[in-house]
Amino acid sequence: MHCHLRIPGFPEREDLATGSRAAAAGGFTTVVPHPNTRPVIDNPVVLRNLQEQIAKESLINVLPAASITVGQRGEELSPLSGLAACEVPLFSDDGQTVASAALMRRALQAARQLKIPICHHNQDKTLAAGGAMYAGDVATRLGIPGIPASSETVMAARDIILAKETDGHIHICHVCYAPTVELIRRAKQEGVHVTAEATAHHFTLTDAAVAERGAYAKINPPLGSQADVDAIKKGLQDGTIDAIITDHAPWTATEKDQDIRTAPFGLIGFETALSLVFSELVNPGVLTLSEAIAKMTINPSRILKGVSKGRLNVGADADLIIIDQEKKWVADPDHYQSKSRNCPYRGRRMQGKAVYVIVGGRIVVAP
Numbered sequence: 158m159h160c161h162l163r164i165p166g167f168p169e170r171e172d173l174a175t176g177s178r179a180a181a182a183g184g185f186t187t188v189v190p191h192p193n194t195r196p197v198i199d200n201p202v203v204l205r206n207l208q209e210q211i212a213k214e215s216l217i218n219v220l221p222a223a224s225i226t227v228g229q230r231g232e233e234l235s236p237l238s239g240l241a242a243c244e245v246p247l248f249s250d251d252g253q254t255v256a257s258a259a260l261m262r263r264a265l266q267a268a269r270q271l272k273i274p275i276c277h278h279n280q281d282k283t284l285a286a287g288g289a290m291y292a293g294d295v296a297t298r299l300g301i302p303g304i305p306a307s308s309e310t311v312m313a314a315r316d317i318i319l320a321k322e323t324d325g326h327i328h329i330c331h332v333c334y335a336p337t338v339e340l341i342r343r344a345k346q347e348g349v350h351v352t353a354e355a356t357a358h359h360f361t362l363t364d365a366a367v368a369e370r371g372a373y374a375k376i377n378p379p380l381g382s383q384a385d386v387d388a389i390k391k392g393l394q395d396g397t398i399d400a401i402i403t404d405h406a407p408w409t410a411t412e413k414d415q416d417i418r419t420a421p422f423g424l425i426g427f428e429t430a431l432s433l434v435f436s437e438l439v440n441p442g443v444l445t446l447s448e449a450i451a452k453m454t455i456n457p458s459r460i461l462k463g464v465s466k467g468r469l470n471v472g473a474d475a476d477l478i479i480i481d482q483e484k485k486w487v488a489d490p491d492h493y494q495s496k497s498r499n500c501p502y503r504g505r506r507m508q509g510k511a512v513y514v515i516v517g518g519r520i521v522v523a524p
């Protein structure tokens with residue numbers, strides 16, 4: 158329910174052919190690309206064009222999200238009801254924050270009427286400004302400007318307050334830090350309409366990865382501490398975090414091979430996520446196999462508007478994967494289907510892979 162295919166606008170990073178092949182290779186039959194493209198997906202005409210292109214060029218189901226605000230500039234709302242009429246699964250300004258509480262409040266009011274979630278990249282830009290990694294001991298040691306966990310938590314708190322008041326559905330994007338997990342847990346207990354997702358990176362790596370991999374471990378919000386990783390696992394376990402996402406964010410080598418201070422934020426994730434779910438969550442007993450699968454299938458389907466996926470029964474879409482849980486392989490970005498190589502796991506021993514991927518009854522990946 159959260160990835161970036163870079164179409165339209167940035168075909169040098171990814172396109173529909175490579176992006177959908179990479180997703181399929183990782184076992185994904187349906188993905189939701191977020192609208193931080195050029196142009197931004199902020200009106201029905203651009204959305205329709207993209208949907209038509211997808212119908213022609215994609216190997217899998219691609220359901221594009223639309224932006225909350227025009228141009229993702231956080232100044233005025235996109236035509237949300239017009240977009241909703243074009244089968245939008247969620248609204249997101251991902252990569253940008255809707256800094257205005259008044260605008261977010263109106264977005265949540267509209268979301269309530271349209272029954273579409275508002276997916277927010279929760280980050281207070283005044284707290285995050287200038288930072289390149291998590292503001293912890295590693296940042297201090299490396300002398301790299303840090304981004305504190307509070308940058309996420311204060312914005313999530315604001316959105317939860319607004320969701321409670323408006324009864325709109327807030328979906329907290331890529332939860333990274335322990336205090337945010339606790340905040341969402343309490344909000345759910347109070348009956349606020351809040352859901353949440355976590356990336357595979359954020360329950361696998363800590364800020365220590367930045368010392369080893371540099372910009373190849375630079376993601377936004379940044380990888381946190383071990384306590385944050387533990388909190389995300391606990392949140393996945395007790396249902397506070399509903400969904401597991403990739404936040405697949407391709408960048409060219411030229412863009413990513415820079416000093417950590419100047420390189421862009423983002424990592425690819427389609428081709429490694431499933432294996433990381435096994436190694437970090439299923440094999441150690443954090444989640445049962447069916448709980449883990451639910452967080453990548455039925456749970457996202459329930460959160461997204463108008464999506465009826467993740468069910469295995471008569472009459473359901475024949476979107477199926479067959480997983481070899483024992484299959485051993487080594488992460489090698491040079492052999493990925495994605496056009497980009499910005500993966501922090503090069504050389505890591507992986508276990509578990511989708512060996513068959515079937516979309517709408519058609520085999521798109523086979524050994």
Ligand SMILES: [Zn+2]
Pocket residue numbers: 251252278330331377378
């Ligand atoms: Zn984001």
